[in-house]
Amino acid sequence: MEFTTFREIHEAFEKKTTTPVELTQNYLQAAKSSAHNAYLTICEERALKQAKLAQETLSREGAQAFEKFPLLGIPLGIKDVLTIQNVRTTCASKILENYVPPYTATAVEKLEAAGAISLGKLNMDEFAMGGSNENSAFGPVLHPTHPDRVPGGSSGGSATAVGAKLCAASLGTDTGGSIRLPASYCGIVGLKPTYGRVSRYGLVAFASSLDQIGPMTRSVEDAAKLLDVMSGHDPKDSTSAPLEKTRSAKNLASAQDLSSLRIGVPKEYFVGGLDPSVEKSVQNSLKWFESRGAKLVSISLPHTQYAVAVYYLVAVSEASSNLARFDGVRFGVRPPAADEARDLAEFYKKVRANFGPEVKRRIILGTFALSSGYYDAYYRRACQVRRLIQRDFDEAFKQVDIIASPVSTTTAFRLGEKNSDPLAMYLNDIFTIPVNLAGLPALSIPCGQDIAGLPVGLQLTSPAFTEESLLSIAHAFEQGRA
Amino acid sequence: MAESLQVTEALTQKAAELSRLELSPQELSLFTRQLSDILGYVEQLQEVKVDEIEPLSFPHSQLPAASLRRDEAKVDPMEHPESFEGGFKVPPII
Numbered sequence: 349m350e351f352t353t354f355r356e357i358h359e360a361f362e363k364k365t366t367t368p369v370e371l372t373q374n375y376l377q378a379a380k381s382s383a384h385n386a387y388l389t390i391c392e393e394r395a396l397k398q399a400k401l402a403q404e405t406l407s408r409e410g411a412q413a414f415e416k417f418p419l420l421g422i423p424l425g426i427k428d429v430l431t432i433q434n435v436r437t438t439c440a441s442k443i444l445e446n447y448v449p450p451y452t453a454t455a456v457e458k459l460e461a462a463g464a465i466s467l468g469k470l471n472m473d474e475f476a477m478g479g480s481n482e483n484s485a486f487g488p489v490l491h492p493t494h495p496d497r498v499p500g501g502s503s504g505g506s507a508t509a510v511g512a513k514l515c516a517a518s519l520g521t522d523t524g525g526s527i528r529l530p531a532s533y534c535g536i537v538g539l540k541p542t543y544g545r546v547s548r549y550g551l552v553a554f555a556s557s558l559d560q561i562g563p564m565t566r567s568v569e570d571a572a573k574l575l576d577v578m579s580g581h582d583p584k585d586s587t588s589a590p591l592e593k594t595r596s597a598k599n600l601a602s603a604q605d606l607s608s609l610r611i612g613v614p615k616e617y618f619v620g621g622l623d624p625s626v627e628k629s630v631q632n633s634l635k636w637f638e639s640r641g642a643k644l645v646s647i648s649l650p651h652t653q654y655a656v657a658v659y660y661l662v663a664v665s666e667a668s669s670n671l672a673r674f675d676g677v678r679f680g681v682r683p684p685a686a687d688e689a690r691d692l693a694e695f696y697k698k699v700r701a702n703f704g705p706e707v708k709r710r711i712i713l714g715t716f717a718l719s720s721g722y723y724d725a726y727y728r729r730a731c732q733v734r735r736l737i738q739r740d741f742d743e744a745f746k747q748v749d750i751i752a753s754p755v756s757t758t759t760a761f762r763l764g765e766k767n768s769d770p771l772a773m774y775l776n777d778i779f780t781i782p783v784n785l786a787g788l789p790a791l792s793i794p795c796g797q798d799i800a801g802l803p804v805g806l807q808l809t810s811p812a813f814t815e816e817s818l819l820s821i822a823h824a825f826e827q828g829r830a
Numbered sequence: 831m832a833e834s835l836q837v838t839e840a841l842t843q844k845a846a847e848l849s850r851l852e853l854s855p856q857e858l859s860l861f862t863r864q865l866s867d868i869l870g871y872v873e874q875l876q877e878v879k880v881d882e883i884e885p886l887s888f889p890h891s892q893l894p895a896a897s898l899r900r901d902e903a904k905v906d907p908m909e910h911p912e913s914f915e916g917g918f919k920v921p922p923i924i
Binding site (some may be wrong): 542543544557587589651653654656657658660661662668675676677682689690691692693695696697698700701703705708709711712713715716719725726728729730731732733734735736738770771774785786787812 | 841842844845846848849850851852853857861864865867868869871872874875876878880883884885886887888889890921923924
């Protein structure tokens, strides 16, 4: 596929070197013949119908149509945790293998209303639980360029589909790093918006106080364009912030003046345990910012060391409650064994046997953390430390405009390397988790490679609801470093 | 209390029962070991001074509350396989 960014696609439409239908056909073909296992469902008929509509609009209105439909003819992949009406939504779980939702997620609906095409539904860790995409009930996703490596998770299909050019961009979701980690491993841009920025209506809930939908793209500008369309208050999600849409794409300027920028570098994030190539790439990025006049400020986020512990109590507690609905009555495949059940408890157990091991482990842990006698010591205490983590960021943002850090301690690891030790996998999320706990926006942007040629991601985090300046700074970095 | 918590198979079994999950003997033993690791790890939270700290369960409580939408009745919201005397016909549960 010779067109990399939305801008290039629209230029090609304008010059008539390709058409929405041809581009969509090419992507569908690439998706069908790929060995990455990135797609769980390909919506060929539906996508081609959307492409034809885009083509008609284009031939009727010409390039003017891009004003009204900023994503006209852009083929997207959608993580299979977001609903599309009458399209199977599995969450990469056996328990939802045949679930066909009667409604479309607001984020997807807005993108399609802006002219985007949904090519299909992307593989992921089951119910978005995992950091390597090895927890999918439908098999792991392979890294776009290094097939012996994981793409990261849980939005692994979304990252690989973008990296391997099986779509122009994708949607992922991020509860503890599930957009930024795979974006970092696969060398693409991934934005987790502020909690509440994008409606969660139609997102199958994992941990409701942490989950956010965000774009995964090949450029910062594309991420900005998707966010601008998806954001804004949604009456169908009472936790969506009562704010207007962002206007970030129009504000991007590659020659942005960075001389007044104060970049916080958390001392707790550079204390050893970092892969040397990750550390070097991040340090070089910081030097680049410095060379453009930005000021680096050493800051402290003193409760960082507790973030993973807090997260794995809060997220699993919310998950144990959210996943109660998969009971074979409200939601969930009813296996033949359930029909033999003698009572309701047995019925539920037969249905819920369809959960994979990581999901079972987290439900059990969450149920324990919320159970009588343990609630105060585990769940309540975790929420108290969560507030301290949020306060760390509040204090830091009194001194700096933005915080820079690695996304992950390492580059993409090998398939099977960590999946026997859940705790080791959880600790991988140490730099991304605090952002979710505090509800902040953050993105991963490619900033280097290790010796094997595996990408390294730089994480930039900014105060709540400041995506416009975050994207602007990231855009300057992307354009300036290239 | 949490400092000396021993994660036993009985404890895992109880949480599994409350979760309506059936565990095989292998799963029970594996999960017990893994829960013990994870709960051992989270014990470090006990060293944080949290007296007087209000728990944070929702990240942006300072935002003005969004106005809630009105409830609206939707007639026949989805295609259902069969209707029966004004209701939906569904498979028996038990």
